[in-house]
Each structure stands twice: as structure tokens, then as C-alpha cells.
Amino acid sequence: TQLLEQSPQFLSIQEGENLTVYCNSSSVFSSLQWYRQEPGEGPVLLVTVVTGGEVKKLKRLTFQFGDARKDSSLHITAAQPGDTGLYLCAENPNDYKLSFGAGTTVTVRA
């Protein structure tokens, strides 16, 4: 079973600072998704990366997929309190399953 490791587990920063969270695996990802979850709600899909070396941008969020497709990062520029949440990476070990990492809890202080 492929394990997804996310780091750090917790991250607390001041508004306006930058942050990066990571997702790693011992095996190659077929594809990888990033989700954000706010307390008491379900996760919401942010992006899917498929190709090694791929970079996708979503406003102040930049997602990078490693060349070997075994790691991914999410970088937030000039973080805002609205970016607070649990960031989860997920991958498909087969066509049906969707497995999640343990997540990184991000707190942006005003």
C-alpha cells in the first residue's frame, strides 16, 4: 500500500508571509490531488497534477509535481486568514480508490 506523507503536520504563520507544504510517497503517483478542508465541512478539490514537473497556479497558490512523480508541493504567497484550513493531498492507487495523506493544518494569523 502506497503511503502519503505530508509535512509539516502543523504550520502557523502571520498574514502576508509565504508557506510551503509537502506531500511525498515511496512510490510513483499516477496522479495527485490537493484539497482544502475547513472545520466542519468536507474537503474541496483545489487542483489535480498528472505530469512530472508540472506546475499549476491558482491565484496565490502554486502547485508543483516532482519530475519523478513521487512528491508534490503547495506554495502559498502572501497568505491570508482565509487560507486557514487543513490541506490534504490524495492519490489514486487504482481507477477507483482515492487515498489521502494525514494533512497539514495551516493557521494564518491576522
Added chain:
Amino acid sequence: SQTIHQWPATLVQPVGSPLSLECTVEGTSNPNLYWYRQAAGRGLQLLFYSVGIGQISSEVPQNLSASRPQDRQFILSSKKLLLSDSGFYLCAWATGTGYTEAFFGQGTRLTVV
């Protein structure tokens, strides 16, 4: 557009009582359906997934079961709840073609007392 409904939002049940959580999807046909459980502030543990009516795959041996009586209906059940069944339960659907992107319901906060 597709929507997913999950209820109830919160539930407090005594140990030993039965459980039934329901999830329905609208606006799509033959979705893959999923039940996850989440501990506070942590990742999602996949409990069951289904690729069609009556087809259930169980990921973790436990006190729970799942059923899919209709194409867009997914039910999570237990005959006798344990304290350890407490948690945040999430239903999700995905298209099942290409790579899987999941769309989640609002979740059910279950407290077993």
C-alpha cells in the same frame, strides 16, 4: 450541476444502538461512491467504496457496513455502535473515468456516548 447530500449533520447515539447514514448524489449517473472517516484535524480513512449498485469494497475491518441499493444512494450502517465509532463521516462521489477527483458532502459528526 452535480450535488451531493449527506445527512444528518450531527448525531449522538448510545453505545450498542444501530446507525444509518445516508448519502445521495444528483446530476450524474453511475458515480463511484465513497465513505471516509476522519479523526479530528487529521486525514481521511477510506472505509468503503462502490463502483456500482450492490458492489461494495471494504477497506478496513470494522463494526460498520455499507450498501448501495440505488445508483446514486450510498448508506453506511452499523448494528451496534462502539465508542470507537465516533468521528466525522464523509461521503464522496467521483466520475470514475480517468483519474479520480472526489466531491464531498458536508459530513456527519457522530458521537457515541
